[in-house]
Structures are given as structure tokens and as C-alpha cells.
Amino acid sequence: MNERHGPTRLWVLAIGLLALPSVAFWTAGCSRRAAVVDPARDLMEIARRAADEPIFDTAAALSPDRLRAHASFLADGALAGRFPGTAGIDAAEEYIRRRLVKVGAVSPPATDDHAHGVALFASDFDPGRTGVTVSADGRVIAVGSAPLAMRPLPVTDLGSVEAQLVFAGYGITAPEHDWDDYREIDVDGRIVLVLRYEPGAFDADAGFPSAELTDHSLFATKAAAARNRGAVGMIVVTAPTHGDEPEDLRTPMTLGLDPRAIAARWARSRVTGFSAAQISRRTASEMIAAVGLDLETVQSIADSGLSPAAVDLSGLIARIDVEPAEARPVAARNIVGFLSATGSPSPPGGARWIVIGAHHDHLGSFGDTADAIYHGADDNASGVAGVLELAAATSLAERPVNVAFATFTAEEEGLLGSRAFVRDAVIPPERIALMVNLDMIGRNPDKPVRVYTSPAADGFADAVARAAEVRGLEVSLRRGVVEEVSDHYPFHQAGVPVVSVFTGLHDDYHRVTDTADRLDYDRMSRILTVLADALTEYAQQLRQSTGQ
Known part of the structure; x- marks a missing residue:
């Protein structure tokens, strides 16, 4: 625990520093020896067991080992690259949903058991x-x-x-x-x-x-x-x-x-x-x-x-x-959970929100062996792991404002999940004070962490700069830079102040070699700790400025 914070103000709350057991069989997905897709395997039951692992009861929120457990499961070959409409992405969504439930995150009124249905249409060739x-x-x-x-x-x-x-x-x-x-x-x-x-x-x-x-x-x-x-x-x-x-x-x-x-x-x-x-x-x-x-x-x-x-x-x-084939429907889902401000009713009424999000889809597979699967560890199991751990830390701390945690489908296909989230007003955009997007936060440890902020999120950029200096993390603030490259963009279009955190491209980007063993979990933990510090400061400022 950082001694600058009292126990009720701390967003980041360590719950243990124990030695950790080895992660279960799904860590095979860390390597190119990942599990071969087997239709007979009950992926949903595997997802539930993975979400219930003892590691989440013994390790500290935001710890490298918890991050490794999340990314290793989500990037496992058994999930076959998490393409929308497949059994693999269904299992990833069940894992995410279950982890949000475990930390007490509530399903918003616009969702069904934490799932926001997104009706997609697919078109390919005959x-x-x-x-x-x-x-x-x-x-x-x-x-x-x-x-x-x-x-x-x-x-x-x-x-x-x-x-x-x-x-x-x-x-x-x-x-x-x-x-x-x-x-x-x-x-x-x-x-x-x-x-x-x-x-x-x-x-x-x-x-x-x-x-x-x-x-x-x-x-x-x-x-x-x-x-x-x-x-x-x-x-x-x-x-x-x-x-x-x-x-x-x-x-x-x-x-x-x-x-x-x-x-x-x-x-x-x-x-x-x-x-x-x-x-x-x-x-x-x-x-x-x-x-x-x-x-x-x-x-x-x-x-x-x-x-x-x-x-x-x-x-x-x-x-x-x-020759084209007929367009066909594809059922997809965003996964959403929220934690109300401490002392506020659930669900809260007209209060303001912070939304923390990441996309959970990837590129799928073109075969049933590990070298034909786009594991998508950095892109974007790393970001989803970050969302889940920020949810875990937030659940253990006093919350000045309401915080929603969302993972989006079909980002790779044109930010479709986040566009639907905004379109359907799962949380009305006018009530969102800040959206923080995590996309690829696990690589390039020798380079500064890039933090892109819209002009309206300049105050959060200041908070990140202060937290990064205290924690000794090198960051590159890209103030006023908002591009249509990830799920923060639809929120920006709707007038929401946005932030996007990104550690940069690398040779494994959109290749089958983007595996969980190549992520830097220690640095991911530091990045998330800095974000948690900044969120704590910003949320306090938000409550003071709005009277919440």
C-alpha cells in the first residue's frame, strides 16, 4: 500500500502478497504449444473454472500474477482467437462476466446478466x-x-x-x-x-x-x-x-x-x-x-x-x-458491470460515470493448431486483464463516483461493439465524465507508455503525469490526439472526454505469435497502478466539482 493514501481513499488496495501456485492447464496458451481446439471440450465450463481459480483469492489486485492468469486464459489456443460468433469468444465473455460478478460489479439495466447484445451481420464470399x-x-x-x-x-x-x-x-x-x-x-x-x-x-x-x-x-x-x-x-x-x-x-x-x-x-x-x-x-x-x-x-x-x-x-x-454470399446475422455481446459510488443507490440515478473499457475480440483462426491461431495476447487480452484488475481494485476501495467496466466485441471489425454501446446508451453518453480505453498494454518495455487524451480529458492527463512521476513510470502524454483506431473513438464522437492507453506496435501484432508468454506482466502492473492512482485523484476532483 502506498503510504500517501489512507485506507478509504486508495483505489489500489493490495489484498495479499503470497507466493502463487502455477496457473492451470490453460497457460499452455502462453506458448505456441497452445491447446488444440476440440469441439467436444466444454469451453464454457472451462471458462467458469478459470474465473474461479484460487489465485484470485490469494494474490493482490493488479498483481502481475493475476494479470498473467487473465491473459493466459483469454489467449489460450482453445479459444481459437476469439472471433465474434464463435465458441471461443463466448467462453471469453463468460470468463469476463464471471470475474465481474466475483468482484461485485452489477449488471446495468440496459443489459441482461452483464451482457449487452449486439446484433451484427456478416458478409463473405460463396x-x-x-x-x-x-x-x-x-x-x-x-x-x-x-x-x-x-x-x-x-x-x-x-x-x-x-x-x-x-x-x-x-x-x-x-x-x-x-x-x-x-x-x-x-x-x-x-x-x-x-x-x-x-x-x-x-x-x-x-x-x-x-x-x-x-x-x-x-x-x-x-x-x-x-x-x-x-x-x-x-x-x-x-x-x-x-x-x-x-x-x-x-x-x-x-x-x-x-x-x-x-x-x-x-x-x-x-x-x-x-x-x-x-x-x-x-x-x-x-x-x-x-x-x-x-x-x-x-x-x-x-x-x-x-x-x-x-x-x-x-x-x-x-x-x-x-461471388458474394448472402449476409447473415451474428449474435455478439459486450460485457458490462458497474460499481456504484460508495453510499449511492444501485443502480444510481442521474450521477456521472467513469467508464473503463477494452475490446475482448481478436482475429480468430485458420486452422486447429497453435500456429494457425491468432492468440491475441497483447491485442487485446492485455487490455481486458487490465479492466478486470481495475474492477477488482475498485471494488475494495471507497469510490467517489460510479465506475462501469466494459469489454467490447468486434473492435477489429470497425469498433462495432463500442459503437453499439454508445448508440444504445447502455450508459447515456451525457452522463459519462470520462472513458478510459486499454488497448495493447503489454509490450515494448523499453519505450514510454503512450497516453492519448482528448482536450476535455486534460485534467486526467495531468493526474497521470503526477502518478507516473511518483511511481517511476515513463509515459508519453499525447494531449489532444484522438484517432479512429480503438474503442475510445465512438465515445469521443458522442462528446465524452476520452483516454487511450497503448504501449505500441511490435513484430507480433496481428500475427499468430502474439502469445501470452511475451507480455511484460510486471510493467502491466505498474501501468495499471499509475492509472488507478490517477483515477483516484480524478474521481475525487469530479465529485468535488459536481457535488456528487
Whole structure:
């Protein structure tokens, strides 16, 4: 306990400093040896047992070991990446709900047993009518079928296109790097085969002189370059040296709050009259073998800067078919619980609120082995763990104001859960004095913690600065910076002062290697302790200023 605070004012209240037992079987999710998804397993019962572990009775609120227990369960392979509409996210939601109940958080009137229902609609492609076919002399030599060997790209138009295939290297024209893959080749009316990324990708000593991939590596940039030269389609394949992880070729699914919104999203990204798809390396190898080459040779030619014309595919005809499936409903949930201000009725009437939130969804999986699962430990099991531990600490302390704890669904699909939360006024926005969002708070210990605040939350930024100085935590305050990148944004749009806490991107971001063993739990504990101190100070100021 920090001696600056009396026992009734302290938001952060240690309840024990005991040695901890090893966490149960779900900690296998910390490594790439995570549990294989088994439909026969009762994930809901596993979630309940995980939420009831003795560690939560013996360890201090906000402690590294409690944070590890939360993140290890949520990022376990058994939850298969927590994609909306799956059994894995249902189990994550049950775990979160049960932990909120355990600390006494009450279900708001607008929810059903802590669940705020979010009706989503999903749209993807018809696998029976979506694929890539390559033929030579009228004979089919390679077929890439959705969803395992081919996926439509966001820029693709619908329908079918068939044309001669032409190799176009990386499909990049970059005068600033003296690079032009379209020199000496004619792609007018043809389909280009291009390598993903860019020359020397992931090799600091090769390719373009940049520490990170440039915009030339984007699908949209490649599509524009091909379309501007008259190409009618583009097929992309990952080069052999550009990643050894299994390829995620799931047909892209678009989620939205209504079918019209889904159609509008596709319309914004689509290039009219241009078909685009990514195929597996295996399909590409079968295709290229027909002209006596292999992918390694093709990549070598592309990386060397030789003209792509050195790869002659003139005998190959490619066909790209892209047909949509009907939009279908997907049931999703935000999980919400609140703790009333000390001495206030439950639920409180017209009082002001602080909302602390994080998204609990992630990208799902494309197979049933650990290296085909997007575990989503930092993104965003770390943030959910933070919300649960702040709830635990808050339940043990005197509360100057009402505090709600919310985890949101479908953030990865466009902040859909938080948009629905605001739209449905689960807590009316005009009654929310502050929204604090935790998204990816577990990595980059050598860099300052980024704290983004809207202008109306400047007072909280000051409180964070003071708490961080006392606790010896390096923070970077980004005052007045609010971007549409996470769940604080819909609250900001509704006029709520917002804060977003973020420790930065890293090489495991949106990859299957984002596992729980890579989080820095000691630093997460320090971050949350600073936030708890700042929340204590800010809540006291809020009560004094509003007379609550």
C-alpha cells in the first residue's frame, strides 16, 4: 500500500502478497504449444473454472500474477482467437462476466446478466463460386479454391475475369528507389501475377532503404499500379523467403451493424472492373511449374532487379471468380458491470460515470493448431486483464463516483461493439465524465507508455503525469490526439472526454505469435497502478466539482 493514501481513499488496495501456485492447464496458451481446439471440450465450463481459480483469492489486485492468469486464459489456443460468433469468444465473455460478478460489479439495466447484445451481420464470399483457375493449352493446371487456397482481396470487384497471365515482379513502380516492375512488359487486358510485400522485405540489408515496409507493399497500391497500366486482374502470392508461418487464406468476412453498412464498406474499397486475389504458395508453385520454374527462382529474378519479362508465362490463362454470399446475422455481446459510488443507490440515478473499457475480440483462426491461431495476447487480452484488475481494485476501495467496466466485441471489425454501446446508451453518453480505453498494454518495455487524451480529458492527463512521476513510470502524454483506431473513438464522437492507453506496435501484432508468454506482466502492473492512482485523484476532483 502506498503510504500517501489512507485506507478509504486508495483505489489500489493490495489484498495479499503470497507466493502463487502455477496457473492451470490453460497457460499452455502462453506458448505456441497452445491447446488444440476440440469441439467436444466444454469451453464454457472451462471458462467458469478459470474465473474461479484460487489465485484470485490469494494474490493482490493488479498483481502481475493475476494479470498473467487473465491473459493466459483469454489467449489460450482453445479459444481459437476469439472471433465474434464463435465458441471461443463466448467462453471469453463468460470468463469476463464471471470475474465481474466475483468482484461485485452489477449488471446495468440496459443489459441482461452483464451482457449487452449486439446484433451484427456478416458478409463473405460463396466458396463454391469463388476461386482462381489457371490453364495451359486448354488443360487446367492449378486451382486455388476459397477458403483454403485462395482469398479475394478487399480491392476486388465481383464477377469473373479471364485473361493471359503476366508476371510483374512485386508490382511496384517506385521512382524514388529507381524501381519499376512494369518496364518492358505489356499488361494491358491481362492478369498480373505479383509477389506480396516488396524487394528485400524483412531483410534490413536488402531492398528499399527503409526499416519498415513502405506503402508500395500494400494490396491497394499494387492494384492501382496494375489497373493504371490496363490490367484487368491481379493474383498475389507470398514469396518463399517472406515468412514461414502458415498462410491465412480465409475468405475475408466483413461484419457490420447493418447489411447496408457492409455493402458500403465493400463499395469504398472495390476497384471497378478489376479482380484481385491472393493464392497459396502451393497453388502458385503448381502454376509456375508448368513453365519449368519454381517460386524460389521467380523470387530471385524479382529481387535482382531484372525485368519481370525474364519470367515468361505467356502460355498460361488465368480466371478469377468472385461471388458474394448472402449476409447473415451474428449474435455478439459486450460485457458490462458497474460499481456504484460508495453510499449511492444501485443502480444510481442521474450521477456521472467513469467508464473503463477494452475490446475482448481478436482475429480468430485458420486452422486447429497453435500456429494457425491468432492468440491475441497483447491485442487485446492485455487490455481486458487490465479492466478486470481495475474492477477488482475498485471494488475494495471507497469510490467517489460510479465506475462501469466494459469489454467490447468486434473492435477489429470497425469498433462495432463500442459503437453499439454508445448508440444504445447502455450508459447515456451525457452522463459519462470520462472513458478510459486499454488497448495493447503489454509490450515494448523499453519505450514510454503512450497516453492519448482528448482536450476535455486534460485534467486526467495531468493526474497521470503526477502518478507516473511518483511511481517511476515513463509515459508519453499525447494531449489532444484522438484517432479512429480503438474503442475510445465512438465515445469521443458522442462528446465524452476520452483516454487511450497503448504501449505500441511490435513484430507480433496481428500475427499468430502474439502469445501470452511475451507480455511484460510486471510493467502491466505498474501501468495499471499509475492509472488507478490517477483515477483516484480524478474521481475525487469530479465529485468535488459536481457535488456528487
